[in-house]
Amino acid sequence: MLSAVRVTDAIVIPEGDLRWRFSRSSGPGGQGVNTADSRVELSFDLAGSTLFPPLLKERALERLAAKLVDGVLTIAASEHRAQLRNREAAAMRLAQALREAVAPPPRKRRPTKPSRGSVERRLAAKKRRGDVKRGRRGDE
Known part of the structure; x- marks a missing residue:
């Protein structure tokens, strides 16, 4: 099972800082789609987190401003039939979004x-x- 989300080698978000929500998903799944809560929403309170150094936190908040609601970044995943695979996809997308947000600006x-x-x-x-x-x- 997922225990933590690795953003960089130095930054790992512990399970306690993540908030998971599950709901019914649209899309593939046959009859099971009506009963299984396979859609996943993963939320991380970026503004309230102390995991990031101040400079990286400020950079991430600035770059992710359009995706944040009250300082909380929420990633949804519903492309897989299984909840576990959607959990993994959401965790990977959260890590990727934060990795890109804290990356140094290009030269x-x-x-x-x-x-x-x-x-x-x-x-x-x-x-x-x-x-x-x-x-x-021609001659005009």
Whole structure:
């Protein structure tokens, strides 16, 4: 059974910090879909958590702001027929969302200028294209 969610090597969310809800799922399952609570909602209180260092927590809260409700991140999974597989899918998606949210920002692009040769080739191609179009024109 799932005991904890590993976000990074240093950050592991214990089972006690996760809140699970189960409900009936739509989709595949035949007659069992009407009786089994296979849909899973996994909630994690990001704003109230002390697992993340302040910098990473601030970055995660900022990046996940659109998905948070009162600081709580909720992931739903209902693509599998079995509740256990949906639990695993929700845990993996929670870990992935948090991993992406705490990742360092990409390095800034260092602006570069086009080389002299590339500028000359571009201008020569424009000149050739203009000559082709001029050649198509008849005497007007």
